[in-house]
Amino acid sequence: MAxxxxxxxxxxxxxxxxASTRPGGAPPGGAPAPAAPAGGTRRRGVLAARILVPVLALxxxxxxxxxxxxxxxDVSPAEALRVIAGHLxxxxxxxxxxxxxxxxxNAVWQFRLxxxxxxxxxxxxxxxxxxxxQAVVHNSLAEPYILGVSAGAGVGAVSFIVLGVGTSSLGxxxxxxxxxxxxxxxxxxxxxxxxxIAPQRLILAGVALGxxxxxxxxxxxxxxxxxxxxxxxxxxLGSVSAATMGHLALPSxxxxxxxxxxxxxxxxxxxxxxxxxxxASLGVNVNRLRSGALVAAALLTGxxxxxxxxxxxxxxxxxxIARITVxxxxxxxxxxxxxxxxVFLTTCDFLARxxxxxxxxxxxxxxxxxxxxxxxxxxxxxxxxxxxxxx
Amino acid sequence: xxxxxxxxxAHRGGRTVITDVSVPVPSGTVLGLLGPNGSGKSTLLxxxxxxxxxxxxxxxxxxxxxxxxxxxxxxxxVAVMAQEHSEEFEIPVLDLVLLGRIPHGRGYGRDxxxxxxxxxxxxxxxGAAHLxxxxxSALSGGERQRVLFARALxxxxxxxVLDEPTNHLDIAHQLELLDLVRATDRTVMVALHDLNLAARxxxxxxxxxxxxxxxxxxxxxxxxxxxxxxxFGVESTAVAHPRSGRRHLLFDACSPPKPSGHGPTNPxxxxxxxxxxx
Numbered sequence: 001m002a003x004x005x006x007x008x009x010x011x012x013x014x015x016x017x018x019a020s021t022r023p024g025g026a027p028p029g030g031a032p033a034p035a036a037p038a039g040g041t042r043r044r045g046v047l048a049a050r051i052l053v054p055v056l057a058l059x060x061x062x063x064x065x066x067x068x069x070x071x072x073x074d075v076s077p078a079e080a081l082r083v084i085a086g087h088l089x090x091x092x093x094x095x096x097x098x099x100x101x102x103x104x105x106n107a108v109w110q111f112r113l114x115x116x117x118x119x120x121x122x123x124x125x126x127x128x129x130x131x132x133x134q135a136v137v138h139n140s141l142a143e144p145y146i147l148g149v150s151a152g153a154g155v156g157a158v159s160f161i162v163l164g165v166g167t168s169s170l171g172x173x174x175x176x177x178x179x180x181x182x183x184x185x186x187x188x189x190x191x192x193x194x195x196x197i198a199p200q201r202l203i204l205a206g207v208a209l210g211x212x213x214x215x216x217x218x219x220x221x222x223x224x225x226x227x228x229x230x231x232x233x234x235x236x237l238g239s240v241s242a243a244t245m246g247h248l249a250l251p252s253x254x255x256x257x258x259x260x261x262x263x264x265x266x267x268x269x270x271x272x273x274x275x276x277x278x279x280a281s282l283g284v285n286v287n288r289l290r291s292g293a294l295v296a297a298a299l300l301t302g303x304x305x306x307x308x309x310x311x312x313x314x315x316x317x318x319x320x321i322a323r324i325t326v327x328x329x330x331x332x333x334x335x336x337x338x339x340x341x342x343v344f345l346t347t348c349d350f351l352a353r354x355x356x357x358x359x360x361x362x363x364x365x366x367x368x369x370x371x372x373x374x375x376x377x378x379x380x381x382x383x384x385x386x387x388x389x390x391x
Numbered sequence: 392x393x394x395x396x397x398x399x400x401a402h403r404g405g406r407t408v409i410t411d412v413s414v415p416v417p418s419g420t421v422l423g424l425l426g427p428n429g430s431g432k433s434t435l436l437x438x439x440x441x442x443x444x445x446x447x448x449x450x451x452x453x454x455x456x457x458x459x460x461x462x463x464x465x466x467x468x469v470a471v472m473a474q475e476h477s478e479e480f481e482i483p484v485l486d487l488v489l490l491g492r493i494p495h496g497r498g499y500g501r502d503x504x505x506x507x508x509x510x511x512x513x514x515x516x517x518g519a520a521h522l523x524x525x526x527x528s529a530l531s532g533g534e535r536q537r538v539l540f541a542r543a544l545x546x547x548x549x550x551x552v553l554d555e556p557t558n559h560l561d562i563a564h565q566l567e568l569l570d571l572v573r574a575t576d577r578t579v580m581v582a583l584h585d586l587n588l589a590a591r592x593x594x595x596x597x598x599x600x601x602x603x604x605x606x607x608x609x610x611x612x613x614x615x616x617x618x619x620x621x622x623f624g625v626e627s628t629a630v631a632h633p634r635s636g637r638r639h640l641l642f643d644a645c646s647p648p649k650p651s652g653h654g655p656t657n658p659x660x661x662x663x664x665x666x667x668x669x
Contacts, residue, residue, distance in 0.1 A: 045483075138479045267493050274487065275477035280442055282546070283466025283494035328480045331501065 045327030049336060052325060056339035060120060063343060067116045067350040072358075073107040083108040110244075118243040119349040119363075120342040121251045122304045123314055127341025128255070128262060129297040129304075130315030131322070131334060135269045136293045137199040143316035144301040146206045147294070150310040151213035152183020153302070157235045157309075158217050162224045172235060173247075177306035183213060184298040197290050237362035238311035240349055247307045254303040258296040259338065265289060266330040273328060313367040314341055317375045324384045344371065392468065392549035392578050393418045394439065398448035401431075401438050408434040410602045411448070416595075418453075418549075421572060421579040423593030423610075425586060427623055431602040432582040433473075433554055439580060440552045441465040452550065466494035470546035472539050473554045478528050484538050485523045488514060491545030513541040516571060518564075532559030540568060544575070553581040557588070587639055590614050598622055611638050620646050 069080035083105055086095040094100060129144035137146075145151070156179020157172045187209050191202035221232050262269075268289050271279035276286050304311070322337035348366040355361060378384060394416040401409040408431045416422050424432045437443040439450050441457050450457045452468050460468070470491065488510040489502050496506070514520045517537040522530060530538065536559055543551055553572065557565040565585075569592035572579055583589040589596055590610035598606040598613060600622045606613045619627045619640060626643040 134480075138477050140479055267496065270482075270486070271490050271493055273477065273480045273482060274490065277442055277471075277473060278476065278490075280462065281440055281466060281469075281471035281473075282490055283463040285462050323480070327486070328482055329486055 045329065045332055049326040049332035053335050053339060056336065056343055060339060060343050060346065063346045063350060064113075064116050064120065067346060067353075068108045068112040070350070070354055071107060071112060073103055075104050075108055079104060080108050080112075084113065114243040114245050114248060115240050116346055116349065117248055118240040118251070118308060119345045121248065121255055122240060122308050122311060123318075123341035123343070123345025124338045125251055125255045125258075125300040125304045125341070126311065126315040126345075127318035127322075127337040128258060128334065129300040131319035131330070131337045132258075132262060132269075132293045132297045133315075134319055135272055135330065136290045137202055138272075138275075139199065139203060140320065141316075142203065144297055145210070145310065145312070145315070146203060147187045147298055147301070148183035148206050148209040148213060149180045149298060149301040150305055150312075151210040151217070152186075153177070153180040153305040154217040154236055154310065155179045155213045155220075156182070158220045158232050161228050161231050161235075162220045170246075172231075173306040176235070176309075177250075177302050179213075180302035180305050181298070183209060184294075184302065188294060188298075196287060197294070199290075202294075234362075235309040238309035238364040238367075240308045240363060241360065243307065250303040251300075251307060254299050258300050261292065261296050262330070262334055265293070266334060269293070269330040270328075308363075310364065311345070311367060312364050313371050314345055317371050318344060321375065321378060324378055324381075392453050393451075394550060394578055394580070395451040395454075396435070396439065396448070397451065399435070399438060399445050399450065400447035401434050401443060401445045403434050403443070407446075408602050409438070409445075412599070412602075412604045413448075414597055414604065414607060416578055416580060418578055419576055420594045421581065421592065423589040423596045424580065424582045424599060425584075425589055425596060425622075426599035430599040430622075432599055434602075435599065436471075436473075436552050436554050436580060436582060440469050440471045442471070463494050466546065466548075468548050469550040469552055470543040470548040471552045471554075472543045472556050474558065476527075476535070476539075481526045481528060483523075484514070484519070484525050484527055484530070485510060487527050487538060488542045488545050491542040491547070494546065509547065510541070510545045513544040514538070516544065517541045518567065533561060533564050536560055537564065537568065540571070549577055551575070551577050551579045551581075553579065555582050555584065557583065557585070586614055586619070590638065590640075614638065614640060616640070 065077050065081050065084070068084065069075045069077040075083075079100060082092070082094050083100060086092040086100075087109055126144050130142070133142040133144060133146060134140055153176035157176040159179075160172050160175035187202065187206045188197070190205040190209070191197050193201065217236070221229060224232070268279070268284045271282045271284045272286065272289065279289075280286050301315070318341045319333070319337045322333045322340055326332040326336050345363075345367070348370055349363060351370065352361045352363050352366045355366075394414075396412060396414040396416075399409055399412045400407065412431075412435060414422070424435065426432050434443065438445045441450075441460070441462070444458070452460075457465060485507075489506060491510070491513075492502065492506040496502075511520065511523070514523060517540050519534060519537045519541060522534060522538060527535065527538065536556060540553075540556060543553070551572070556568055556572070560568060565588060569588065572581065573592055581593070583593075593610060595608060596606075596610045596613040597604055598618060605622060606618055616627045616629050619625055619642075624646045626646050628641045628643060630639050630641060631637070632639045
């Protein structure tokens, strides 16, 4: 019975979520536009979210198609779109009439698409993890790696390579995931005291443990054989280039689960923005929300780090960009951050492949080179002051 | 809704802050809590609002022990207005007030027209309707207090717990806010510092000192010059207000330190005899 009620609630919420993303669309319930006067911070944010969400979704689709059509094998964007559609929808005529070669089909479906989707998933996951972290630790400098996740993953991956077990991407990924989970568990345990996780202690424990792990990684890197260093740097700088469909399972599952979790706790996260006591008096179980969100963020970050290494900057910056454009209400900000992260990272990956063709620029280098100027420009705008950046 | 505090004992920071406090608050009563800094007013209010678990005793809402209520059920019964506010992320005033609707909604839920009109009505009632779209941190201290009170009203609970709601307010807004508190038909527990303001605005007054309830009753019975001397260490004169005839306290000076005492940090509380025979 409780299960059934819950299910209905889920679908109702999803409908509302979908309705709110339709440009100017009224929800299925047919409620008229709120009585609040137009203009002002709040209304502006609502309007911006209604426009931005579909725009970002279309942009993402465009970047995915464009990105899958670029490479050594000649494929036009239209052909790429047909390959993708043909694999998703059975019985498409162009899949069997010989208009597409097997080489084209393989290039798009086997090699380029997994990589592009991994970039989108990683971007969305890191942005969501960052937004969760910033809300639950009350700190705008928080980011997914603050729990020591990337440092722990680094130690895991580098140990795996240095110990000579091999350089297979799945092995390195597994070791990285283990390292990430170990680090997160350690930070979490250290920050836990008297049945409560103090945000400040969490940040400091994460920074300290991160420094420790980074030192171990550096030591291992400097003392290992020269031929291992390239593999290590490749992992530490982050890359989605080796992706296969198999790599997508873990981060996609994590993104789906945590995305639903975040949607159901969006209002509670809003309450947390004004302080722990205030949130508690509004009926939010603060400790449970904080633990839940931390585990969720660690799961996202760990699963992304395991398959693509440490991609910096996305998790810190994208949530801020979302806040500056649509305000700090998580019901608007999370969908924008999620899609924004996906668009940002797929774009960066596209540029990483094309700018220095035929060689490739590490993804972590591009995220900072593309993201930092854009973010700094946004930071200077008045709009940023209204979300508290100007203090 | 009736609130009963029974033999409450509470710790804060490993120290006993409230000892054996019992207060019945009948439905619809405005109870003022007075007492010097550190007397345990905030801790008592935190226990009543369920933010801190008492170490002994209990709080009942209409007979129900609040430990049997979930956080959400509590939030539908009692709204809290306190001093704390985190400002890491900015939030517009209307959004802040709308947070009061959280215990009444579920999941992703967008704010209904009903929610928004409740919030706007509350803002209008506290005279802050014009602030609706301003960022909260850009408000003055007094404006913030009024907006936080609007949030408590928007939560639409039968019980209100207000910890020094008149802080930072000018005299007009103090009177206005306390009149608003009186005008709600809710059960209110309010910590105040101004004794005369409390006498004017509350149905009953409880006086706390060193975590114990020293006196509880109608304002005129409780606020006597001997109690002011023993609790606050202040000499005062009681006069009748020329218009209302209500008792009003004029404060003269700090009481001279007792010969045995070592400074005013921890003045011994005189017994009944000491008070009546100076």
